[in-house]
Amino acid sequence: EAGVVQSPRYKIIEKKQPVAFWCNPISGHNTLYWYRQNLGQGPELLIRYENEEAVDDSQLPKDRFSAERLKGVDSTLKIQPAELGDSAVYLCASTVGGGVTDTQYFGPGTRLTVL
Amino acid sequence: AQSVAQPEDQVNVAEGNPLTVKCTYSVSGNPYLFWYVQYPNRGLQFLLKYITGDNLVKGSYGFEAEFNKSQTSFHLKKPSALVSDSALYFCAVRSISGGYNKLIFGAGTRLAVHP
Numbered sequence: 001e002a003g004v005v006q007s008p009r010y011k012i013i014e015k016k017q018p019v020a021f022w023c024n025p026i027s028g029h030n031t032l033y034w035y036r037q038n039l040g041q042g043p044e045l046l047i048r049y050e051n052e053e054a055v056d057d058s059q060l061p062k063d064r065f066s067a068e069r070l071k072g073v074d075s076t077l078k079i080q081p082a083e084l085g086d087s088a089v090y091l092c093a094s095t096v097g098g099g100v101t102d103t104q105y106f107g108p109g110t111r112l113t114v115l
Numbered sequence: 116a117q118s119v120a121q122p123e124d125q126v127n128v129a130e131g132n133p134l135t136v137k138c139t140y141s142v143s144g145n146p147y148l149f150w151y152v153q154y155p156n157r158g159l160q161f162l163l164k165y166i167t168g169d170n171l172v173k174g175s176y177g178f179e180a181e182f183n184k185s186q187t188s189f190h191l192k193k194p195s196a197l198v199s200d201s202a203l204y205f206c207a208v209r210s211i212s213g214g215y216n217k218l219i220f221g222a223g224t225r226l227a228v229h230p
Contacts, residue, residue, distance in 0.1 A: 009156075042223055107158050
């Protein structure tokens with residue numbers, strides 16, 4: 001079974017430029033998560049989708065971040081414009097459902113460097 | 116609010132010796148606890164979880180963890196460490212108390228196993 005796929009793996013951009021990350025969850029997984037992992041810290045949730053619906057986006061900085069999950073499968077996370085403080089690893093995870101005991105399976109992440 | 120503490124930034128162990136990576140948590144309802152491992156430039160890999168029942172949980176790669184409700188701890192253990200176990204380990208907790216349904220991660224503990 002294929003795991004969570006993310007691309008690109010690495011991205012280097014100048015500040016104020018836009019950037020987008022793509023995630024393909026495990027087949028059949030209805031719930032998709034985006035996390036941000038700053039250096040030396042654990043991941044922090046940005047947004048959670050149940051199928052196409054964003055059910056928890058309270059931690060998403062909406063002035064510059066946006067996300068979509070059209071058709072309830074793939075998802076894209078966008079930053080526009082990027083700031084120096086956005087440098088981090090962006091992780092995507094998926095589960096079959098959104099249950100509190102469900103195991104989240106993570107992709108390899110996209111390492112973003114903003115210069 | 117939910118929180119997780121991993122009191123040690125790094126744990127050093129000689130190969131063949133037992134290892135323990137500590138984790139304590141704070142939640143207002145029933146805790147659901149998880150351990151993940153992260154290798155360089157890779158996403159988080161699930162090791163094990165505690166939902167209910169037996170306090171000793173066995174997981175992947177010979178790891179186990181013991182849930183202790185009175186001490187609010189969920190320490191990760193392995194009887195005999197391998198050099199290949201060297202990685203970054205994250206403890207995480209989730210609870211639905213008060214409608215709060217996020218997986219909260221600790222800051223991580225780096226495990227170094229020396230030959």
